Amino acid sequence: MCMLHILDDCDLFISDNHYSDQMFGNGSRSSQSFSMMQLALEDDAEYSFLCNEMLDGDEDERLLALTRKEVNQLAKMAQSQLVNEREAASREVCKVLRYVDTLACPKLAHEVFQVVNLLASDQAAAVQCGLLEGMSVMLGLCNKSAVLSPFAPSILTPLLVRTLTTTTADNVRKNAIGIVGLLLEQSLLPQECLLSSILPTLFSLCFVDSPSEAHTYIADEQRVESASVLCRSISSGIVKDREWILRHFVPKYSYLLADSVFHIRKAAVAILGDLCKMFGEKFTVE
Numbered sequence: 001m002c003m004l005h006i007l008d009d010c011d012l013f014i015s016d017n018h019y020s021d022q023m024f025g026n027g028s029r030s031s032q033s034f035s036m037m038q039l040a041l042e043d044d045a046e047y048s049f050l051c052n053e054m055l056d057g058d059e060d061e062r063l064l065a066l067t068r069k070e071v072n073q074l075a076k077m078a079q080s081q082l083v084n085e086r087e088a089a090s091r092e093v094c095k096v097l098r099y100v101d102t103l104a105c106p107k108l109a110h111e112v113f114q115v116v117n118l119l120a121s122d123q124a125a126a127v128q129c130g131l132l133e134g135m136s137v138m139l140g141l142c143n144k145s146a147v148l149s150p151f152a153p154s155i156l157t158p159l160l161v162r163t164l165t166t167t168t169a170d171n172v173r174k175n176a177i178g179i180v181g182l183l184l185e186q187s188l189l190p191q192e193c194l195l196s197s198i199l200p201t202l203f204s205l206c207f208v209d210s211p212s213e214a215h216t217y218i219a220d221e222q223r224v225e226s227a228s229v230l231c232r233s234i235s236s237g238i239v240k241d242r243e244w245i246l247r248h249f250v251p252k253y254s255y256l257l258a259d260s261v262f263h264i265r266k267a268a269v270a271i272l273g274d275l276c277k278m279f280g281e282k283f284t285v286e
Contacts, residue, residue: 060103074112091130091134094134097112116156132175132176143188153190160179191241194239227267234271234274253268
């Protein structure tokens, strides 16, 4: 739901000059701020600036009420029987989360992430893909916010791993692998999460190449993408723990070199030079 529309619902969209003057005063700083509020609500990028201007006196309560309406509307859409409404909710999460973060409201943050959990369990591929597309924004907000940060390890990264390992929709898994690559490039995944869950999951996707080896068959295209993301994480220095690389990556690396799929072998060969720099030329020769 558009925030500007909510203003209309709450009778806060002032078209009567007398009412506006009565509430805010002619020429006052509050009156100017309210005018900015009308314009800013048409552009989410201005929302943070708006709140900084308005958070004094009773205005913080008004913004809290408006944001709560957004959260409630999001929850309603997420519970809809219509897939397109649930998909719309999955794509609105980031916007609402920005509002909640600006107000630094833990209770509303908890409610938004309850919606995230609900959408994550949705069986519709369009809903899952919509949520995945916002993953980098959500993790970025969590990394910068004391209010949102607890939800990254408790909800977002487990959600990502669960999507990689349990989804039966090829396009959802493909999107999830791509999102992992993007998150690695943006350094949005903490090392502990990376080493304990994300990279082991990518390894498992690389090596599952027949229906008999896993509950869900992994297509070669997705195996190639998993191997590519995995190898890039090593060669680019994203994984900083060399002992982990030696103990956990290297023992399985030879399997990538010997894989039946050419592009998996190609991804593995491409990082031989980087492994040589890490562990010496003797390692590469062996």
